[in-house]
Amino acid sequence: MKNTNNDYEKMNELYDQYEQKVYYVAYSILGNVQQSEDVTQETFISLYQHLHKVSRLNTQDLKRYIMRIAKNKAIDSYRRNKRQETLLNKYQNEASEVVDENIEDWEQQLMSEDTIDELLATIAESSKQVFKYKVFYNLPYSEISKVMGITEANAGKQRCHL
Structure with a gap:
């Protein structure tokens, strides 16, 4: 047009x-x-x-x-x-919903950390050290034994007390 x-x-x-x-x-x-x-x-x-x-x-x-x-x-x-x-x-x-799920996950994680702290308070100091090296640093028992100056068998036994 x-x-x-x-x-x-x-x-x-x-x-x-x-x-x-x-x-x-x-x-x-x-x-x-x-x-x-x-x-x-x-x-x-x-x-x-x-x-x-x-x-x-x-x-x-x-x-x-x-x-x-x-x-x-x-x-x-x-x-x-x-x-x-x-x-x-x-x-x-x-x-x-995602925020709610994330909060629930966070609360669950927080409860787990509190539970771990309570459990660690009830065990011997040497077992705490073995636990921390194994869980937090993912070290094998052979390395843990060298760091702690104990035998590998002893490091392995410490975990059994957890």
Whole structure:
């Protein structure tokens, strides 16, 4: 379609006449100023793209046509909002579940460390050392025996008392 001065004048006329009505329709559906302004703009862009249809309509049909475009665009925007809201809620629920799981894991780990500390308090000092070297440093009994100055058999026996 050619851009002519008549098209520009026709769009200005339509905008002046229907902009507030289009905005009102959009706002009544969306309840949001920014989104209603966006829908108003989209409505007039769509109207411009179909300007050849508009020129054949009488005044009453033209008004219905414009309002239908506005209503449909507002409903589409409303549906997009609901989908985004649903996705956001789903993400937030999943994120809070992950946080809850991590807290439970942390609490379980904390309880395990407390339990280990209590158990270590009840055993002999030499057994504590063997336990620490084995668990925390992952040393074999041969290395533990060298570090502690005891036989490998003795280091192995110390673990049996745990």
